[in-house]
Amino acid sequence: MTDKRPPFPPFTEETARQKVRAAEEAWNTRDPERVALAYTEDSEWRNRDTFLRGRAQIVEFLRxxxxxxxxxxxxxxxxxxxxxxxxxxxxxxxxxxxxQWFRSYGNENWEFAANGLMRRRYASINDLPITADERRVAL
Structure with a gap:
């Protein structure tokens, strides 16, 4: 494993928060290649009813x-x-x-390899149609 992405497990509350913040920042770039680098080469995903394996599938899914x-x-x-x-x-x-605007809510369970890359991501997500004036400015 030559790729490394600190902080590394085992996580404390502080290092877990750092990992969450880094994920949020990366996903908000909407750059599939950048996001995929946080996952192991053979990472497993379940996103709603879609099952993925590996960075190439992750990149295509995100695109x-x-x-x-x-x-x-x-x-x-x-x-x-x-x-x-x-x-x-x-x-x-x-x-x-x-x-049409939507607010999507969900939960994710993440499992990490020793090098700090995510090897499993399981996401459950629900979409709620909203009006433009219901958007959260702080989001």
């Missing part, structure tokens, strides 16, 4: 996601952590090509 989910903006929050695992709650807002 497609951000083609559909326009003006995407995400906020993540630490829920819990243990040695090599972090649980996160999140919400993000986006709109489709027709201008």
């Amino acid at each position: 497609d996601k951000w083609r559909r989910e326009l003006d995407y903006r995400l906020r993540k929050e630490l829920w819990a952590c243990t040695d090599d695992r972090i649980a996160v709650r999140f919400e993000y807002e986006w709109h489709d090509e027709q201008g």
